[in-house]
Amino acid sequence: MVTVDAQTPECRYFVADLCRSCALIETPYAVQLRDKDHACQAMLGTHGPAAEAWLPPVAGGVTEFRNRAKLAVGGEVGAVTLGILDLSREANGRGIDLTDCLIHQPGLQRAIPRIAEFLNSTKLAPYSVPNRKGELKYAHLTEAPSGDLMVRFVVRSSGALDRIRALMPELREQLPQATVISVNLLPEHKAVLEGEHEELLYGSSLAMDLGSVSLHLQPQSFFQTNTKVAQSLYAQAAEWTAQLNPASLWDLYCGVGGFALFCADAGDESGMRDAVGIEVSEAAIRSATRSASDASIPVRFQAGDATAFALESSPESAPELVIVNPPRRGIGAELADWLEGSATRSVIYSSCNPKSLAQDLARMPSLRAVKARLFDMFPHTGHAEVMVLLERVASE
Missing domain, CATH: 3.40.50.150 (Vaccinia Virus protein VP39)
Structure with missing residues (x-):
């Protein structure tokens, strides 16, 4: 853009x-x-x-007004896309990469390519909606006024959760501003962005400093975008x-x-x-x-x-x-x-x-x-x- x-x-x-x-x-x-x-x-x-x-x-x-990115994971093992999915019959769930979308705040824009690199390193397959196969469904990022990030991965199974947990040192090195990291399990084939079970891997809450009040967001908390x-x-x-x-x-x-x-x-x-x-x-x-x-x-x-x-x-x-x-x-x-x-x-x-x-x-x-x-x-x-x-x- x-x-x-x-x-x-x-x-x-x-x-x-x-x-x-x-x-x-x-x-x-x-x-x-x-x-x-x-x-x-x-x-x-x-x-x-x-x-x-x-x-x-x-x-x-x-531009640069949105504090939250909700990104569908598409592409292939080792070559993921982060953005949306084209679910038309012709596209068959093809991932459309929106890495350069500038409605996101600058901190999110800088973080999204690093998230893609990390997901590539997991060797996990993006979830195919038409075929109902794969593991990686979404990556959700939220940026606080301080520049700190909350990073959430939505995956299909506990096996994907374990893989991400094992690679946590690499993620924290790639993205030191991520003060909260979690994995959400969504095993069902549903048109929703997350499941009920959330596994916190690092940190506890993201502080949204709004001046006289600082609001603390946990992984499934709602806050205006x-x-x-x-x-x-x-x-x-x-x-x-x-x-x-x-x-x-x-x-x-x-x-x-x-x-x-x-x-x-x-x-x-x-x-x-x-x-x-x-x-x-x-x-x-x-x-x-x-x-x-x-x-x-x-x-x-x-x-x-x-x-x-x-x-x-x-x-x-x-x-x-x-x-x-x-x-x-x-x-x-x-x-x-x-x-x-x-x-x-x-x-x-x-x-x-x-x-x-x-x-x-x-x-x-x-x-x-x-x-x-x-x-x-x-x-x-x-x-x-x-x-x-x-x-x-x-x-x-």
Whole structure:
């Protein structure tokens, strides 16, 4: 990929029709951002705030903005490709190498060729989807602001795990910035990126230093793919929370605790707000608890289903503010109905799917959208992250 100017990068993979993941890459970025903002406003319609209450969108960048690389392993033994697989009938699962893809942060770009060299040295066969044979499925890399890396290999069997374990000294020498290394086992033939079992080979967690808070990512932890935009997202939530000044808050679908940790500090003589974070992943909760301890922020994190946690609580005892950051499906009818009937004064809803967001907002008419903002986590694509501030409409 060669940058022609600040707004229109020219991707050789796109031009050659090898990869179309960045479907909008030929559209000037300023136009992308404007069109995406208008599309989100239209999708929320009357359930969103008035046009003048939409804050200016947060740009995600043109190149070198992605902190995570999810690379399918293709090619042959000793000559792997890292990128995507062409699963058309004619290509028969051919690997398409995307080593020079510049949406990845520079540290990832430098690491990817070394990962390929290491996988070649294992003499393990890439997994063939059409033939259902082979071992190497994916390589996942995440880069922290410090330049440290988390490296994860997804393989088919324990034999491949043992082979990678035996070559760990070579990998650490080739890639000293890798502070966390693990292997994920995915024996099934499934269209998924990882399995349930993860074997940690080196390190424990990757520290994502975001200024006042450092979040600790374990191998299967979720974190936004664009670090700078994630910082803006947390900062906006913290700003809205400060304006609301709630005494208590819940962070539902809290992941590794970002929203709760950034919003718990009252910023005045009252100290910290009563804050609780709920997340189904126990590993994420352990990470969030560690971050809270490191920063001396007394948020109570506990593992559990966000909807079940709310439904088991009395609507009258709801906190003054609820922050939700659900997966693409949204919070769903049960939680939306509970929030609608609760005593919660305000909701901050961060969504990666404006369509499900609009559906959820429609179920909460007593919570009026007063502000919204687009955060462009995924430049050159139609995906959008939107955060909305909802406030309770006073009953007449």
